[in-house]
Structure formats: structure tokens, C-alpha cells
Amino acid sequence: MQTLEPIIAELPLFKGMKPAHIQLITGCAANVRFEAGEYLGREGQPADKFWVLRQGRVALEIHAPGRGLLTIQTIGEDDVAGWSWLVAPHQLRFDIHAVTATRALMFDGKCLRGKFATDHELGYELMQRFSHVMLRRLEAMSLQLLDLYGDHYGEHD
Amino acid sequence: MTDQPLTQTDAPREAGRADGPDPMRPALFRVVRNRPETHDTFTLTLEPEAGGGTYAFQAGQFNMLYAPGAGEAAISMSGCAGTVTEVVHTIRAVGRVTKTLQRLKRGDALGLRGPFGAPWPVALAEGGDVVLIAGGIGLAPLRPALCHILDHRERFGRVSLLFGARSPRDILFAREIETWRGRFDVDVEVTVDRAGPGWHGLVGVVTTLIPRVQFDPASTAAFVCGPEIMMHFAVRDLERRGVPHPRVWISMERSMKCGVGFCGHCQFGPFFVCKDGPVFRYDRVAALLGTREV
Amino acid sequence: MPESPGAKGARVTLEGGDLDRLFAALRARGYTVMGPVVRDGAIVWDEVSAAGELPAGWSDEQEAGRYRLARAGGPALFDWSVGPASPKGSLHPAGVTLFRARRAGRDLQLLPGDAPPPQLAFVGVRACDLAAIAIQDRVLLGGPIQDPVYRARREGALLVAVQCGRAGHTCFRASMGTGPAVTSGHDLALTEVVEEGRHVFVAEAGSPRGAELLAALPTRPATEAEAAAPAAAAARAAAGMGRTLETEGLPALLAKSLEHPRWDDVAARCLACSNCTMVCPTCFCVTTEDFTDLAAGLARRTRRWDSCFSIDYSYIHGGNVRSSIRARYRQWLTHKLGSWWSQFGTSGCVGCGRCITWCPAAIDITEEAHALRPRRRAKEGSRANA
Numbered sequence: 001m002q003t004l005e006p007i008i009a010e011l012p013l014f015k016g017m018k019p020a021h022i023q024l025i026t027g028c029a030a031n032v033r034f035e036a037g038e039y040l041g042r043e044g045q046p047a048d049k050f051w052v053l054r055q056g057r058v059a060l061e062i063h064a065p066g067r068g069l070l071t072i073q074t075i076g077e078d079d080v081a082g083w084s085w086l087v088a089p090h091q092l093r094f095d096i097h098a099v100t101a102t103r104a105l106m107f108d109g110k111c112l113r114g115k116f117a118t119d120h121e122l123g124y125e126l127m128q129r130f131s132h133v134m135l136r137r138l139e140a141m142s143l144q145l146l147d148l149y150g151d152h153y154g155e156h157d
Numbered sequence: 158m159t160d161q162p163l164t165q166t167d168a169p170r171e172a173g174r175a176d177g178p179d180p181m182r183p184a185l186f187r188v189v190r191n192r193p194e195t196h197d198t199f200t201l202t203l204e205p206e207a208g209g210g211t212y213a214f215q216a217g218q219f220n221m222l223y224a225p226g227a228g229e230a231a232i233s234m235s236g237c238a239g240t241v242t243e244v245v246h247t248i249r250a251v252g253r254v255t256k257t258l259q260r261l262k263r264g265d266a267l268g269l270r271g272p273f274g275a276p277w278p279v280a281l282a283e284g285g286d287v288v289l290i291a292g293g294i295g296l297a298p299l300r301p302a303l304c305h306i307l308d309h310r311e312r313f314g315r316v317s318l319l320f321g322a323r324s325p326r327d328i329l330f331a332r333e334i335e336t337w338r339g340r341f342d343v344d345v346e347v348t349v350d351r352a353g354p355g356w357h358g359l360v361g362v363v364t365t366l367i368p369r370v371q372f373d374p375a376s377t378a379a380f381v382c383g384p385e386i387m388m389h390f391a392v393r394d395l396e397r398r399g400v401p402h403p404r405v406w407i408s409m410e411r412s413m414k415c416g417v418g419f420c421g422h423c424q425f426g427p428f429f430v431c432k433d434g435p436v437f438r439y440d441r442v443a444a445l446l447g448t449r450e451v
Numbered sequence: 452m453p454e455s456p457g458a459k460g461a462r463v464t465l466e467g468g469d470l471d472r473l474f475a476a477l478r479a480r481g482y483t484v485m486g487p488v489v490r491d492g493a494i495v496w497d498e499v500s501a502a503g504e505l506p507a508g509w510s511d512e513q514e515a516g517r518y519r520l521a522r523a524g525g526p527a528l529f530d531w532s533v534g535p536a537s538p539k540g541s542l543h544p545a546g547v548t549l550f551r552a553r554r555a556g557r558d559l560q561l562l563p564g565d566a567p568p569p570q571l572a573f574v575g576v577r578a579c580d581l582a583a584i585a586i587q588d589r590v591l592l593g594g595p596i597q598d599p600v601y602r603a604r605r606e607g608a609l610l611v612a613v614q615c616g617r618a619g620h621t622c623f624r625a626s627m628g629t630g631p632a633v634t635s636g637h638d639l640a641l642t643e644v645v646e647e648g649r650h651v652f653v654a655e656a657g658s659p660r661g662a663e664l665l666a667a668l669p670t671r672p673a674t675e676a677e678a679a680a681p682a683a684a685a686a687r688a689a690a691g692m693g694r695t696l697e698t699e700g701l702p703a704l705l706a707k708s709l710e711h712p713r714w715d716d717v718a719a720r721c722l723a724c725s726n727c728t729m730v731c732p733t734c735f736c737v738t739t740e741d742f743t744d745l746a747a748g749l750a751r752r753t754r755r756w757d758s759c760f761s762i763d764y765s766y767i768h769g770g771n772v773r774s775s776i777r778a779r780y781r782q783w784l785t786h787k788l789g790s791w792w793s794q795f796g797t798s799g800c801v802g803c804g805r806c807i808t809w810c811p812a813a814i815d816i817t818e819e820a821h822a823l824r825p826r827r828r829a830k831e832g833s834r835a836n837a
Contacts, residue, residue: 059360071352071360076369099357139390143362144350148384149293149323179599181549181754185559206559225552225559226743226750251768266559268552412766414739417596420757421736422764424782426706427790448709450778 004029008105011052012078013129021122028111034058034098040081041096047084048110053077056102061095073140074099080133085109086126180417183223183268188261189243195327198294199259200235200247206266213240215276216301217380217408217436221416222246223268224257231413231431233298234272238305244269247297247329273416275436277302277380278406285376286314288400290391292321292363292383296329298408298435299382303337310342317344317370321363321387324351344370363387367394374399380436382408389446392439402440409434409442426451462678463670465641467526467650470502473574473611476667482572482609485541487534492520494534496541499574506531513619513804516813526650529575529643532619533803537580537732538573542604543587546755549600549739554748564752572609579624579803581612581636583732589795590735600754609660612637616684620693621804623817627696628798632685633657639664642681653680696802696817697824698788704823705789709781713822718777720812725758727806727816728783733799734758759783780819788820 005026008014014022032051034040040051040058051058058081059071072094075081081096086109116123185206193199201222205212214220216238221229230252236245250259261267279302287306291299299318306313318337322328328347338345346366348359359366363383377400381388388407395405411430414420423430426445428437445451465473477484478500486499489506499505510523511531523530548564576584588605591598612633618624624631633640638661642653653673656662673680728734738757743750757764759782765772773779791799800816807815 057359068354071356073361073365074348074359075361076359078368140362140365143364143387143390146386147323148321148350148362148387149327180596181599182561185561187557223552223752225554226741228739228741228752262557264557266554266557268559268561410767411772412764414737414754414757418594419591419598419735420738420754421759422738422757424759424786424790426785427793429794450773450775451709451782 004031004105011105013052013080013133017125021119021125024115024119024122025107025112028108028115030106030108032104032106034102034104036098036100036102038098039095040098040102040104041092043092043095045092047082047090047092048108049106050080050082050085050109051096051104051106053079053081054103054105056104057099058102058104059095059097059099061097063095069095073137073144080130082109083130083134085113086130180270180419181415183221183229183270185266186244186269188263188265188267190263191259191261194247194329197251197327198247198249198329200245201258201261202236203244203246203267203269204242209242211240211242212244212272214238214244214272216279216305217277217298218272218274219298219416219435220244220246220269220271220273221413222248222254222258223270224254224261225268227254227257229268229270229414230254230258231273231416233408233435235297235300236304237308238276238301247294247300249294270416273431275432275434277408277436278378278438279305282306282378282380283309283312284314285378286316286372288317288319288367288370288372288377288379288395290319290363290367290379290381290383290395292387293323293327294329295383295387295408296320299380300330302380303343307337307340307343314376315344315372316342317346317372319363319366319370320345320347321366321383322347322349324349325353325356325358346370362390364390364394367391367398372398372400377404379405380408381405381439385410385446392443402443403438405439406436407439407442408436462653462655462673462681463665464673464677465652465654465668465670467528467643467645467652469669470505470528470652472668473664474499474501476664477572477574477609480664481570483569484572484574485538486574487529487531489520493518493536494520494531495536496538496573502528505529505575511619513621513808514813515621515807515815516810518808525645527643527645529613529641530616530645532615532617532622533577533579533805535730535805535809537730537803537805538576538584538608538610539587539732539734541571541573542584542608543591543598543601543735544604546753547600549752549754552750552752554750568604570607570609571604572611574611575613576610576637577613577615577803578631578633579622579801580732581610581633582624582627582801583803584610585636586733586795586797586799586801587735589797590733593795609664610637610639611661612640612657614640614642614681614684615688616643618688618691618693619804619808621807621815622688622692622802623694623696623804624802625689625692625695626698626817627800627802628698631688631692632681637661640681642684644677644680651677653677655681694804694807694815694817696788696800696820698798701820702789702792705785705820708823709785711823713819714777714781716822717780717814717819718775720814721760721776721780722812723760723762723776723779724811725760726809726811727814728758728760729756730805730809731787732801732803732805733787736764738764759786784816784819787816 009022186203190202219233223229232246235247250256411423413423418429418432488497505528510521512519550564551562553560591601637657640655736757737754787799
């Protein structure tokens with residue numbers, strides 16, 4: 001576990017946090033690997049974990065009846081997968097699917113949530129940082145929704 | 158003579174005389190090739206009708222292509238810039254003119270006026286990293302810039318091409334993108350907004366690629382071309398990475414009827430997009446872009 | 452500059468009854484003569500072959516959104532303010548065929564457009580329209596690329612100016628920097644004097660061509676009183692101007708007022724009918740149109756006046772950039788009074804007041820520009836339109 005601490009301290013998600021908090025977070029972290037095709041989590045499952053990808057590519061997918069599996073977004077190195085652990089009812093909203101062989105740091109969200117009760121500052125810090133992640137993700141999705149290159153975009157004709 | 162007001166010209170007047178070429182009269186060109194790119198885009202390769210003629214332009218400039226009876230459309234060149242014998246345009250068939258152009262066959266004649274507009278400032282980008290960000294058909298006007306950079310690769314630092322398409326079937330220049338990917342000296346990232354099960358590439362809007370590529374923000378020049386709102390968000394994400402506004406150039410789209418500043422249509426605040434643009438340094442137009450319906 | 456009889460500065464007098472000789476002299480020199488005539492209840496420009504066709508005894512009443520001809524009687528031919536038309540209608544025609552294209556198999560042949568225009572002389576150009584022509588010269592001929600349609604009509608055109616002796620109520624030319632006096636751009640300047648049964652024109656050449664023309668007319672040296680007529684007329688006109696426009700710092704003010712609430716206010720009144728741009732002597736926007744004669748395999752490309760008020764003006768595939776009237780009025784006004792400066796080094800407005808007179812909603816450009824100014828303190832408030 002000691003070896004993960006400097007790595008975690010340098011992750012964009014945690015960069016600049018107090019050493020004591022980094023230590024706490026490190027206590028809830030583990031290195032994991034997924035083969036291509038493996039699922040990190042499935043829609044509807046309890047959301048007790050989140051991942052920060054170190055290498056590889058992961059797709060956030062949703063199953064639409066009649067249309068099959070749709071990829072909403074792909075994420076990669078340094079990106080965060082999973083935020084449902086932070087918000088009740090702590091249930092995954094999407095499938096999290098490794099597209100390629102993937103290495104990640106996995107964090108035990110349940111363990112961190114437990115610590116928030118006594119360490120509000122840690123809770124606030126992480127809430128801030130995850131809000132930022134969510135905001136960026138939401139922004140990107142809004143742009144996707146706009147169908148930027150749809151029929152309204154062409155040449156000056 | 159030159160300081161005399163126009164009304165003092167007493168020379169016998171030849172009615173309709175024009176001292177310069179008529180900027181509204183197209184030159185005749187002929188289709189050498191018309192190749193489909195995707196389901197709604199195609200690439201026209203043209204040569205001067207006279208034969209053996211050359212044509213000079215810079216990356217990022219555009220022509221007014223005239224389809225008889227249908228009208229004209231402003232289309233950027235998508236072929237490598239310089240003095241060329243063939244002019245290449247990659248066009249999305251979305252309107253009357255472009256759909257007429259799409260039907261042209263080898264040997265068909267058409268009209269062409271140009272080149273018009275301000276180019277990508279490729280020389281200003283020398284010595285630093287370059288990030289090209291393209292959305293949809295916006296890859297076509299950037300292709301001559303990439304072509305120039307790859308032809309003079311040693312003059313530039315890291316080079317990245319970030320391309321976003323609507324769906325896998327909308328990926329422009331797919332084969333060429335694979336060639337670029339195969340080079341070790343250019344970082345090519347492609348993403349699509351919508352993907353079905355068969356797609357194994359990236360999914361997400363093109364701006365999500367900006368944090369993924371390596372460049373030195375202080376020395377980077379970014380060339381962005383795509384829908385205005387995409388460019389807006391791309392500039393914001395470049396800013397988050399530390400690329401200052403004066404190092405970002407965007408290519409604007411506005412209605413154009415003449416290409417030379419006479420018709421008024423392409424006005425954008427004090428600018429005529431046809432002659433002051435279409436490529437603008439971002440900081441010069443940032444305030445206008447932030448105002449609706451300018 | 453070589454001095455010659457009738458050169459600039461020497462004022463001569465032409466009897467009112469001899470004005471016809473001017474028309475004859477112009478025709479003899481190959482000009483098609485354009486002049487003011489009464490038509491459809493307004494004074495407009497048309498081809499004129501004799502002085503008898505001019506609007507003798509006609510005057511007009513103008514206010515925002517209002518134009519009425521008035522029968523004043525008497526011999527005066529130019530006792531009216533500018534009507535809806537200007538020389539722009541001939542120099543920058545509302546419609547012109549750019550070229551024709553003939554398709555034969557895979558080949559394409561480009562054929563000429565409209566027949567070459569005649570050489571035009573305009574009689575009765577007011578100072579505001581001289582200024583407007585100077586502005587269009589800059590826009591259409593001032594850059595590295597010139598508009599051949601305008602050039603072909605403008606190059607040989609001869610301008611006979613007439614000094615305004617009274618101002619229309621919507622006119623604010625005095626605010627636009629050069630006053631109502633005819634000072635430049637003309638080949639010949641006339642000042643009409645009607646008094647005590649006398650009807651004369653005080654004439655002055657503005658160019659060698661004007662001097663040559665003047666030399667061919669039956670004139671006599673102007674008396675001292677007659678020589679003072681142009682200045683007196685200009686002073687009368689200046690005093691009668693119903694409106695002012697404060698131009699100080701206006702481009703900068705407009706550039707930073709793009710989100711001013713006044714645009715919503717004017718948008719609620721503006722009908723986006725484009726009348727203001729059609730009557731404006733400097734508005735230059737055009738669009739292109741294509742016509743096909745399938746049977747003959749002939750295509751025609753035309754250009755016609757367009758307006759930034761028309762919804763399609765800003766159309767790019769899928770939508771219009773300026774879909775609201777607010778945005779279109781803002782474009783027109785900020786361009787005319789603001790960005791025109793950075794584009795062409797001049798204002799786009801000459802203060803002729805046509806846009807005010809011919810606006811069916813009586814929108815007043817001077818009032819709209821003024822409303823964008825920060826409110827003055829109460830003490831200075833009396834200067835504002837309040």
C-alpha cells in the first residue's frame with residue numbers, strides 16, 4: 001500500500017489534497033487490471049467503487065431495447081470511472097466496460113463514505129473534485145446531444 | 158492622373174470597360190475526379206479548363222464554386238496548398254449547389270472564383286507544437302494545413318490532429334487518417350459522438366480529446382475548424398490546458414455571396430469573413446463570438 | 452491647378468429658362484441624362500430629356516414615417532428635399548445580370564451579362580448624395596478588388612449638383628461633418644435663385660469637365676449678390692435641419708453597446724421591411740440569384756439589392772445567424788454608424804434622413820443612436836431628447 005501513495009498524490013483527481021487525506025484515500029485503494037471485454041461494473045449494481053484509469057480504454061454503455069448496446073462515452077488515462085458511489089442510492093447508472101486491456105486504481109467508495117461522516121473536510125474535498133468531473137462529463141454530453149455535425153452543419157450553400 | 162477624382166476621367170469611354178478582371182466572373186474548370194468520401198461528402202478534383210494551367214492558394218483559403226443554374230457555394234480547398242495543377246475540394250452535399258456539384262462527372266465543366274480569404278498562419282506555428290482540432294467537414298479546410306506541416310515536419314514540435322465525427326460512417330478521409338496514424342511523428346485521435354456496437358474507437362465529443370494529447374501549452378498553436386459551438390468549447394478546453402487565446406485560430410462560417418466584401422452578407426462585427434477571415438485569431442473575435450446573433 | 456474661365460471658383464449665372472441648354476449640351480456629349488421627376492407621388496430619379504420634365508413648383512413635406520408632395524407653385528425646380536431614390540439606383544443598380552452560362556454537353560460557355568450601361572449625367576444631385584457617392588466609391592472601388600458593375604457606371608458619370616436651399620425635417624446632414632454645402636465630388640454645382648420674378652441658377656464648375664460644359668452655356672458673370680447665393684442657401688438649409696446626430700465617440704459606443712436594452716425596444720417597433728436599406732444611398736449589400744432556361748441550356752446569374760433586414764441575409768445551411776429583428780436592426784445601425792469606419796474609414800451615413808422618412812414605423816436613426824448614450828445628469832438633461 002505504501003507504494004501507491006505517491007502515485008495517488010499525483011493523480012489529477014487528488015492532486016493538491018492534504019497528505020493526511022491522501023493517506024486515507026490510499027488506505028481505500030488497490031491496483032486492478034481488466035482484460036478487454038471485462039466489465040468494471042454493470043448498470044444497476046451497487047456502486048461501492050470507483051476507478052481512476054492508468055492505462056487502456058473503458059466505455060460507458062447503456063442498453064437501449066431494440067438498439068442494443070450504445071456507447072455513451074469512452075474514457076482513458078487519468079479519467080475517473082464511476083461517481084454513483086458518492087450519491088444515494090449508490091447504484092451504477094451505466095455499464096463500465098473495458099474496451100482494451102486496462103490498468104486502474106480502484107477505490108473503495110464505501111470505505112471512503114464511512115470516513116466522510118467523521119471527516120467532513122475530506123467529504124467536501126472529494127465532493128468538489130467529483131463535481132468537477134461530473135460537470136466536464138455533463139458538458140461533453142450536452143455537446144454530443146446537440147448533434148454538432150448534423151444536417152444543419154455543412155458548407156456555405 | 159492618379160490623384161484626379163473619378164469624375165475627371167475625360168478619356169473616351171469604352172462602355173462597360175473594366176480595368177481589372179471581373180471578380181464575379183468565374184474561371185472555367187473541369188472535373189478530373191469526383192470521388193465519394195462518406196455517405197454525404199465527396200471530393201472534387203478540378204483542373205483549369207484551358208489545360209496546363211496552374212493555380213496558387215494557401216492552406217485555409219476558399220473558392221466560390223459555381224454550378225450553372227444552381228448557384229455558387231463557398232468551399233475551402235482540401236488539397237495540399239501551393240502552386241498546383243489540380244484544385245481539390247471536399248464538400249458536404251447539403252444544399253442545392255453542393256448537391257449539384259455532387260452529381261458532376263469526370264470531364265464536366267464548372268465555374269470557380271478564388272482563392273479568397275485569410276489562410277491558416279502555418280509560418281507562425283513554426284518552432285512550436287501544433288494542435289489541429291476538426292469537427293465534421295471541418296477537417297477538410299484543415300487538411301492543407303496538416304499537409305504543409307507534414308511536408309515541413311522538422312519545422313514543428315509535436316503535432317496532434319484531433320478529429321470528431323458524428324458517427325463512424327461520417328469519418329472523413331478514413332484511409333488517410335490511418336496513414337497519418339501510422340506515422341510516428343503525428344498524434345492522431347479520432348472520436349465519434351454516436352457509436353453502435355461495431356465501433357471500437359473513442360466515443361465522445363471532440364473536445365474530450367484535448368486533455369488527452371501531449372503539447373507544450375506555451376509554444377502551441379491551435380487551429381480549430383468546425384461548427385461554431387464546437388470551436389467555442391474547444392477554445393475553452395485549450396484555455397484550461399494553458400493555450401492562450403492569441404495562439405488559437407478558428408475558421409468561421411458565414412453566408413457569402415461574393416467572396417470579395419461587396420455583398421455584405423458575411424459581416425461579423427467589423428469583419429468581412431470572406432476577406433478578413435475565414436481564419437481569425439481567436440482573441441480578435443472572442444468578444445463577438447460571445448455575443449448572440451452578431 | 453490651371454485656371455481657366457469657368458474653372459472652380461468663378462461663379463456665373465444661367466437664366467432659369469436656359470437650363471434646357473444644359474440638358475442639350477449633356478445629350479450632345481453623349482450622356483443619358485438623369486434628373487428628378489414627379490412619379491407615384493414622390494420625386495424620384497428618371498431619365499430626363501428636357502428641363503420641362505423637372506418638378507417645377509413642387510415641394511414636399513417630410514417627417515418620420517411621412518412623405519407628401521406639396522404644390523408650392525412658382526418656377527422653382529429644386530425646392531424640395533431628397534426623395535426616396537438616389538443616384539445609387541443607377542450607379543449601383545438594384546438588379547443586374549452578371550453573366551450567362553451556356554451548357555453544351557460537358558462544356559460550359561460564359562456569356563456577357565447586361566449590355567454595357569450608357570454614360571450617365573445626373574442633374575440635381577444634392578450634397579448628401581455627393582457624399583453618398585464618395586462613400587460608395589470607397590466601398591466598391593477603394594479596395595484592391597473593384598466592383599466592375601459600379602465602376603462601369605461610375606467612371607464616366609457626370610454629376611451636376613444642386614445646392615439645397617431648405618432642409619427636409621428628417622435631414623441631419625449638418626451633423627455628419629461636412630454641412631449641407633456642396634463642396635466636392637461634383638462636376639458642376641448649381642444654386643437655384645427664385646426672387647422677385649427672377650429665376651436664375653448660379654453655377655460653378657467643380658472639374659475640367661464641368662468647366663467645359665459651363666463654357667458651352669449662355670452664362671454671364673454672377674453679381675456679388677448672386678455669388679453669395681450658394682453660401683446663403685447652405686446656411687438656410689443648415690438652420691432648417693430638424694435633427695442632429697451626435698457622432699463623437701459613436702463607433703466605440705456602438706461596439707460596446709451590443710447588449711443594450713434599447714435594441715429590444717426598437718425591435719418591438721421595427722417591421723424588418725428593409726425600406727431603410729432600400730432608400731439609403733450608401734447601403735451596398737447585394738445577393739445573387741440563378742435562373743435556368745432548361746430548353747435553351749442557358750443559365751443566368753443575377754445580382755440584386757439585398758438588405759441586412761431580410762431573414763435570409765445571414766442564412767448558413769440550416770439556419771439564420773440573425774433570426775431576431777433585434778439582431779438585424781443592431782447589425783444595420785452598428786454597421787452604418789460604427790463598423791463602417793473600421794471597414795472603409797468613413798461613416799456609412801450621410802444624414803440624408805431618407806431612412807427616417809420612409810420607415811413605416813417612423814423609427815429615427817438619430818433617436819436610436821442617441822438612446823444608446825449613457826443618460827446625462829439632470830443638469831445636462833435638457834440637451835437630450837428627453
